[in-house]
Amino acid sequence: MTDLSLADFQPLEPGQEIHGISRPSQSYWQDAWARLKVNKRALVSLYLVIGLLLFTIAGPWVWTVDPAQQDLDQVSRPPGADRNALIVADYAPWQTEGLSFGEGLKVVGDPTTQAVKLKWDAIPGANGHRIYRNIFPIGPERSYGIPRAEFFDNRVVTFEDRLDLKALTYYYVLVPLGPRGELLDNYEVIEVDVHRVTTIVEAVDRGLIEESANLQIGDEINLDWHPFGTDYLGRDLLARLMAGARVSLFIGIGAPFLFVLFGVFYGSIAGFVGGRVDQVMMRFADFVVALPFLLFMILFKISFGIGPGESGVFPMLVALVVLMWPATSRLVRGQILQIREQGYIHASQLLGAPTRYLILRHMIPNTLGVVLVTITFAIPSAIFTEAFLSFIGMGVAPPTPSWGSMSNEGIKTMLTTPHELIFPALFISITVLAFNLLGDGLRDALDARMRNQE
Amino acid sequence: MTRSNMWIFILKRLVQGIFTVWFIATATFFAMHNVPGDPLLNDRATTEAIRANLQAKYGLDKPVTTQYVIYLGNLVRGDLGISFTQENREVNDIIRDHFPVSAILGILAVIFAAAGGVLWGALTAIYRNRWPDYVIMFLVILGISVPSFVVAAISQLLLVNVNDLFGTTVLPVAGWGTVLHMLVPAMVLGLGTMAYLTRLMRSSMLEIVSSDFVRTAKAKGVPPARIFAKHQLRNAILPVITVLGPSIAAITTGGFVVELVFAIPGLGRYFVQAVQQLDYTVIMGTTVFYGAFLVFMVIVVDVLYGFIDPRVRME
Numbered sequence: 001m002t003d004l005s006l007a008d009f010q011p012l013e014p015g016q017e018i019h020g021i022s023r024p025s026q027s028y029w030q031d032a033w034a035r036l037k038v039n040k041r042a043l044v045s046l047y048l049v050i051g052l053l054l055f056t057i058a059g060p061w062v063w064t065v066d067p068a069q070q071d072l073d074q075v076s077r078p079p080g081a082d083r084n085a086l087i088v089a090d091y092a093p094w095q096t097e098g099l100s101f102g103e104g105l106k107v108v109g110d111p112t113t114q115a116v117k118l119k120w121d122a123i124p125g126a127n128g129h130r131i132y133r134n135i136f137p138i139g140p141e142r143s144y145g146i147p148r149a150e151f152f153d154n155r156v157v158t159f160e161d162r163l164d165l166k167a168l169t170y171y172y173v174l175v176p177l178g179p180r181g182e183l184l185d186n187y188e189v190i191e192v193d194v195h196r197v198t199t200i201v202e203a204v205d206r207g208l209i210e211e212s213a214n215l216q217i218g219d220e221i222n223l224d225w226h227p228f229g230t231d232y233l234g235r236d237l238l239a240r241l242m243a244g245a246r247v248s249l250f251i252g253i254g255a256p257f258l259f260v261l262f263g264v265f266y267g268s269i270a271g272f273v274g275g276r277v278d279q280v281m282m283r284f285a286d287f288v289v290a291l292p293f294l295l296f297m298i299l300f301k302i303s304f305g306i307g308p309g310e311s312g313v314f315p316m317l318v319a320l321v322v323l324m325w326p327a328t329s330r331l332v333r334g335q336i337l338q339i340r341e342q343g344y345i346h347a348s349q350l351l352g353a354p355t356r357y358l359i360l361r362h363m364i365p366n367t368l369g370v371v372l373v374t375i376t377f378a379i380p381s382a383i384f385t386e387a388f389l390s391f392i393g394m395g396v397a398p399p400t401p402s403w404g405s406m407s408n409e410g411i412k413t414m415l416t417t418p419h420e421l422i423f424p425a426l427f428i429s430i431t432v433l434a435f436n437l438l439g440d441g442l443r444d445a446l447d448a449r450m451r452n453q454e
Numbered sequence: 455m456t457r458s459n460m461w462i463f464i465l466k467r468l469v470q471g472i473f474t475v476w477f478i479a480t481a482t483f484f485a486m487h488n489v490p491g492d493p494l495l496n497d498r499a500t501t502e503a504i505r506a507n508l509q510a511k512y513g514l515d516k517p518v519t520t521q522y523v524i525y526l527g528n529l530v531r532g533d534l535g536i537s538f539t540q541e542n543r544e545v546n547d548i549i550r551d552h553f554p555v556s557a558i559l560g561i562l563a564v565i566f567a568a569a570g571g572v573l574w575g576a577l578t579a580i581y582r583n584r585w586p587d588y589v590i591m592f593l594v595i596l597g598i599s600v601p602s603f604v605v606a607a608i609s610q611l612l613l614v615n616v617n618d619l620f621g622t623t624v625l626p627v628a629g630w631g632t633v634l635h636m637l638v639p640a641m642v643l644g645l646g647t648m649a650y651l652t653r654l655m656r657s658s659m660l661e662i663v664s665s666d667f668v669r670t671a672k673a674k675g676v677p678p679a680r681i682f683a684k685h686q687l688r689n690a691i692l693p694v695i696t697v698l699g700p701s702i703a704a705i706t707t708g709g710f711v712v713e714l715v716f717a718i719p720g721l722g723r724y725f726v727q728a729v730q731q732l733d734y735t736v737i738m739g740t741t742v743f744y745g746a747f748l749v750f751m752v753i754v755v756d757v758l759y760g761f762i763d764p765r766v767r768m769e
Contacts, residue, residue, distance in 0.1 A: 287477040290752075292744045294708065296481070298729055299741060303485040384601060391603045392714060392726055404601075411607050425604045433599035 032369070035445040042441020048434035056245040067239040067401060075166070076417040079229040079237075084220045088114060088197040096158045105174050105188040108158075112197040116161040118172060118190070126176035126184065128152040131159050134171045135416070138189055144173045152181065167196035196223075229419045232409060237423055244401035244424065247313055251402075252383035252431070255320035256375050262321065263328025264371055268363065270329065271336030282333065285326035293323055297385065298394045312397055316389070320382055328374050335367045369446035376439035380432040387428050403428045464757055471749045476526075478745035482738050483525055487518060489732070534739030539731045545739035548724060553743070555630060556713070556720035560706040562636055563644035567705070568698065570648040572691060575655020579663055579690075580682070590652065597649030602708065606642045606715040613638060628717040639716045643709055647701045651694055659690040695762065699755035703748045 026034070036042055091114055099108065101121050108117040118131070134145025149159050161172075175187040203221055215221070228237035270281040300319035301312060339345060345362055353361075383403075389395030390404030391411075398405055403424040410421030509515050513524045528535065534545035574594070578587045613627045626635050662668060663686060671681050710722025721740060728736035 287474055290474045290745065290749055291478055291481060292741065292748055295725065295741050295744055299482065299485045302729060302732065303488045387601050388711060392711060394726065394729065407603065414607055414611065425601065428601055429599045433595060436598060
């Protein structure tokens with residue numbers, strides 16, 4: 001309340017303006033924006049959504065790595081791992097003469113990704129040895145790992161491993177064999193830290209250094225940088241996340257826009273025409289709602305005849321539109337029915353407004369708020385559907401990346417390299433969360449009647 | 455509502471349901487008819503006699519309309535056909551063997567989701583803007599935004615670690631058979647729905663908490679526990695029951711991720727397998743069966759709602 005004084009009660013001069021609007025008038029959208037701005041959660045979500053769109057659209061220009069490019073030297077690399085490689089001489093066969101024995105299982109020289117050289121002492125009476133390699137300690141259940149070599153000759157006491165070595169910690173197990181080739185109990189185990197090395201020829205070959213670069217043996221070079229690590233085929237995870245975002249968000253945003261558009265069209269016709277037509281149209285919508293959603297998503301996919309190796313993005317989009325429009329149409333129909341009975345529509349009609357004007361000027365703009373909220377809430381469910389179907393192998397097919405198919409690939413190596421699952425799952429979760437919270441905020445801001453009691 | 459009105463309503467809904475199932479069957483038929491290729495020309499060598507028999511049974515050499523009539527006739531008689539890939543197995547047998555597994559899992563998940571949703575939702579409304587509200591709502595947001603396959607994988611990982619910690623199998627990690635096998639998969643399956651129901655229950659409860667009759671009850675000196683149970687909970691639960699029908703649908707068809715991850719021999723897993731092998735009869739039979747089941751469940755929930763809330767006006 002403003003304080004009133006006697007000065008406020010002066011008689012008016014003739015011709016003086018009595019009423020006046022003291023504040024600038026605000027349109028519906030300005031008002032909604034003002035309300036959205038004070039809602040912190042919705043605003044943060046809006047920034048997140050904008051950030052995601054930037055990541056998707058502008059990302060590939062900033063980070064120009066090819067998502068299909070394989071870096072076989074860095075397969076399943078966690079992010080932030082060190083990426084130096086020592087330059088060594090070209091591989092030369094191992095000369096085993098002159099080795100001294102008597103210390104059990106030992107590594108000879110420096111264990112590198114080029115070769116790991118092992119020597120051991122023969123156990124008298126054994127019939128030979130088998131060598132295993134594992135990336136985990138043996139543990140009580142004695143999981144030795146993969147067998148690397150078997151010698152039915154007790155005189156062989158050296159082994160050189162060159163198979164697919166990574167810069168990891170390996171556990172080599174040496175198990176003596178009994179007379180019939182059975183495994184004996186007195187195994188030996190050694191922990192080996194393998195260093196990453198490369199040769200000059202190899203580095204030039206893979207484009208890591210220029211041919212003219214003056215490098216000597218013993219120098220260190222940098223391998224390709226993968227800020228989010230790589231997947232099981234050595235593909236850059238950041239580039240794949242960006243490519244996957246294009247697929248996931250294309251389906252996640254494209255499908256809701258299309259089916260909401262169709263739903264608005266269908267619902268406004270049903271609501272405006274009314275009567276028999278309305279009844280028949282809505283009964284049909286009820287039928288479509290009753291279709292078991294995920295089963296029909298899969299059914300449509302095979303109905304389109306998507307063979308193995310095809311991405312299947314387009315059929316998924318169509319299937320989503322075909323199955324998801326009825327909810328919007330029902331909502332819009334209800335809105336139209338409500339608006340049709342409002343006083344201002346009658347007033348407009350009495351003033352001679354044609355039907356076309358009524359629909360375009362009054363009906364559609366007044367349903368727009370509800371429609372916008374519907375789209376925002378439909379996006380997370382479309383993204384979930386895509387991820388879900390791709391996860392069970394019924395959606396986007398490899399090699400096309402999508403967040404769902406990346407999660408599907410990542411879940412297989414969840415124990416050893418969790419980042420391959422964590423990143424795509426995180427992107428799905430953040431996107432779904434952002435759109436959900438933004439939807440809450442928009443609903444509160446746009447429609448006073450739908451406002452929940454937060 | 456009088457008793458005869460109720461019966462008329464149930465009858466009406468059943469007739470509607472039959473039409474809906476017919477629509478589902480028709481959509482399934484034409485979707486499958488559109489699949490490119492000849493179902494009888496797959497990798498398995500079929501003899502001329504088998505092909506001729508199948509052609510005669512399904513009328514495959516006749517126009518689509520005739521095939522459709524034959525299909526509907528078989529469906530009415532309850533004959534869903536014989537699996538194309540599993541020898542000597544009728545689709546009816548497959549459904550009979552594997553649907554109970556999915557159904558038990560689904561029912562447990564629905565119970566878990568509904569009970570959890572009502573409880574957590576009521577708690578958040580009562581402790582509004584205090585720490586239980588914040589904690590539960592944070593978990594709800596997690597439950598809504600983390601995909602179910604990630605939750606399934608993480609919970610499996612946790613189970614492994616728990617079993618390791620105790621040195622014995624506290625809860626089995628995968629498989630099916632005992633009640634212990636069902637607990638974790640049912641929780642994972644019901645989690646998303648529970649989160650959704652919690653939100654719904656919270657907003658409905660908040661509306662009730664500030665309503666006149668609650669204030670009157672308080673003024674009369676009714677003990678808080680009684681207000682909570684008799685006045686608030688019973689009224690706030692109604693919207694939750696309305697969405698229970700669609701929730702059952704979402705849970706039962708959403709079951710196949712959980713069935714895949716936890717290696718549960720349910721119908722969802724069979725459906726995915728049938729799609730991969732393009733087993734026409736199994737795909738069609740399962741889809742129509744699921745559709746009919748869902749339609750039936752929605753009718754049951756509608757009727758239940760009519761019993762619980764006498765205010766509901768039925769057309």
